[in-house]
Amino acid sequence: MQQDHPFVRDAFPDLVAELITLLETEGERELALHATDLRLVAMCDCGDDSCQSIRTAAHPKGQPYGEGHRCVPLLPEEGTLVLDVVNGRIMYIEVLDRRAMHNRLGARSRR
Template structure:
C-alpha cells in the first residue's frame, strides 16, 4: 500500500498560515480553507536558487493544466506566491524570491 505524501502544513506550517491569510485578504475564502489540506507531492526541481515551488498534485512536467485552470497571485510581504488552481483544487504553489522555507522539526 502506497503512503500518502505529507501535508504541507505539517512540513511548512508558517507557509500555510501565510497562504491562508493572504487568500482570505484576496476574498478567496474557499481556497483559504483548502490550502490547509494540500499535500507535498514534490518540489519544483528546476534548481533555480530563487525557486522553492512545490507540487501539491501529480501533473506531467511541461504540460498545460488545461480547462478549469486559473492562477491566483497573492501579495506577500516579500517575493512572490502564486497558486495554480484547477477546478477549485490547489495543484501547485509557486514560491519565488523568498527567504528559505523552514521545515518543521519532527519529534
C-alpha cells in the same frame, strides 16, 4: 497515493498560515479553507536558486493544466506567491525570491 504525501501544513506551517491569510484577504475563502489539507507531493526541481515552489498534486512535467486552470497571484510581504488552481483545487504553490523555508519534516528546501 495522495495520502502517502505529508501535509504541506506539517512541513511548512508558516507558509500555510500566510497562504490562508492572503487568500482570505483576496476573497478566496474556498481556497483558504482547503489550504490546510494540501499535500506536499514534491518540491519543484527546476534548478532555479530563487525557487522553493511546491507541487500539491501530480502533474505531467511540461504539460499545460488545461480547462479549469487559473492563476491566483497573492501579495506577500516578501517575494512572490502564485497559486495554480484547477477546478477549485490548488495544484501548485509558486514560491519565489523568499528566505529559505525550513522543512519541519526533514531536510531544508533548496536555496
